[in-house]
Amino acid sequence: MKTAPRVGVFGLLGSGNLGNDGSLEAVLGYLRAEHPEAVVDALCGGPEVVATRYRIPATRLHWYRGEYRTASRAGAIAAKGLGKLVDAVRTAAWVRRHDVVIVPGMGVLEATLPLRPWGFPYALFLLCAAGRPFGTRVALVGVGADAIGDRPTRALVRWSARLATYRSYRDALSRDAMRAMGVDTARDEVYPDLAFALPTPPSGASSGTPGPVCVGVMDFHGGNDDRARAEEIHRRYLDGTTRFVRALVADGRPVRLVTGDECDGPVVAAILAAVDSPLVTAVEAASLADLMKEMAAADTVVATRYHNLVCALKVGTPTLALSYAAKSDALMDRMGLGAYCHPARDVDADRLLEQFRSLEQRSAELRRTLTERNTTASRQLEEQFAALTTALFPAADHVHAHATREVS
Missing domain, CATH: 3.40.50.2000 (Glycogen Phosphorylase B;)
Incomplete structure (x- = not known):
């Protein structure tokens, strides 16, 4: 038997x-x-x-x-x-x-x-x-x-x-x-x-007027070879990301902060305190399915963690990567969004905002590209x-x- x-x-x-x-x-x-x-x-x-x-x-x-x-x-x-x-x-x-x-x-x-x-x-x-x-x-x-x-x-x-x-x-x-x-x-x-290979939730993205932006943040301190300047890297990442969120709020955009690991909580708390706007909210996702639902409901995603990027790309939402490793660049390139990567070690809020606006201008085209790549x-x-x-x-x-x- x-x-x-x-x-x-x-x-x-x-x-x-x-x-x-x-x-x-x-x-x-x-x-x-x-x-x-x-x-x-x-x-x-x-x-x-x-x-x-x-x-x-x-x-x-x-x-x-x-x-x-x-x-x-x-x-x-x-x-x-x-x-x-x-x-x-x-x-x-x-x-x-x-x-x-x-x-x-x-x-x-x-x-x-x-x-x-x-x-x-x-x-x-x-x-x-x-x-x-x-x-x-x-x-x-x-x-x-x-x-x-x-x-x-x-x-x-x-x-x-x-x-x-x-x-x-x-x-x-x-x-x-x-x-x-x-x-x-x-x-x-x-x-x-x-x-x-996970199930994909239906898209809930708004049409017409600009809708919510999903920002995936990370407790980022650099890599294994960056231990000597880990705090400096973290401070620059947090300051640049906070400035970017503040600029979105100034444009009247609702922002949803999401994470990918339990250790990311303090970064969310720091941004909420620094921006201090009812337009900025945070969500505690328990699974990638929860993250996908948040990102499917967004007009655009800006994210750091690798699997935040995976979730956003899988649901077909135009995405900008705050890239901390070659794997993020490779993923974005595979999905047809290689031009929309920004270094997580050196976040320049002004440059990031320019890339974000370019991404949104090409939203319809990039959604079609993501549909093809996901197939x-x-x-x-x-x-x-x-x-x-x-x-x-x-x-x-x-x-x-x-x-x-x-x-x-």
């Missing part, structure tokens, strides 16, 4: 980052549609949230609960060190129980935001290394990657990618970065971000999921192919 495949999902899921959770939701949708017999559970950052929201069993990623807090006392440092050893055993035991483990999207092979090597990069390495001796197929699906300067982080990321059974990327830059770091990417494919993205993600079935569920793929021949 054939047993149901045991599938694990892995990552910083349920930890407050809506983009990560959106990638998980897309993969769970694929599994439930194409492999409903699969028994699914998670090893993740926020097991309580994942278990409640997605109705799958979930286990905490790290044994030590303070893994991502800075350890200054001797006891905390010792606990972190012990946690590395315990996590090696826990991860191996979890991997061994599965036929397949999927890392759904996320920028797991990059360090475009501050990152320590012995945090998530080490956890990912443990996962991929454990897959080999136990015969568990580990898949990095639609992930983001970037060139990494820090040697320990680069080594862990490179070996994680090498040890994985399957790899695909959310843009060509990611695949190029892994190739440059010494990974053989000859058989690796590029597909749109997994969030483009292409949907087709490409169907190909991604078909490739995933072939790589990870060969028996199921044979059954599906046989059924197709029977019908034809």
Whole structure:
């Protein structure tokens, strides 16, 4: 009798980052549609949230609960060190129980935001290394990657990618970065971000008179190599974004502030206090679906976080990116809006306002472009999921192919 495949999902899921959770939701949708017999559970950052929201069993990623807090006392440092050893055993035991483990999207092979090597990069390495001796197929699906300067982080990321059974990327830059770091990417494919596979809410954009502008903000302090000037970068980002919102209000435009991670709240509070206008409101989104609804109701979106951009582009709303990494530029270019990127490290409110007005003047044309690009993205993600079935569920793929021949 054939047993149901045991599938694990892995990552910083349920930890407050809506983009990560959106990638998980897309993969769970694929599994439930194409492999409903699969028994699914998670090893993740926020097991309580994942278990409640997605109705799958979930286990905490790290044994030590303070893994991502800075350890200054001797006891905390010792606990972190012990946690590395315990996590090696826990991860191996979890991997061994599965036929397949999927890392759904996320920028797991990059360090475009501050990152320590012995945090998530080490956890990912443990996962991929454990897959080999136990015969568990580990898949990095639609992930983001970037060139990494820090040697320990680069080594862990490179070996994680090498040890994985399957790899695909959310843009060509990611695949190029892994190739440059010494990974053989000859058989690796590029597909749109997994969030483009999520359901799209209907557009509620107003017509005629100028309507609301959705501004996605971020607790931005630069990347992994910007730690020495992180506060300066943050101050310039906040000051420039605040000036831009104030200019919109002066034009009588309603502004909705949105976020993509729990840590972004203080930025919203600072802008609300600085602008102090009833035209500026904020929304706390619980999912990418909530974000999409907000952005579908807007005339225009200006956003920083990568998955804020994904949501806006997916619902077909003309979008301007406050870009903090090459992945944002690549996404905007893929969707036909490459001209509408502005550096998050150096926000010039006057220049940003000029780009915003140009974007709005071309709104009808750009909405048509986004409709075409979204149709292409949907087709490409169907190909991604078909490739995933072939790589990870060969028996199921044979059954599906046989059924197709029977019908034809």
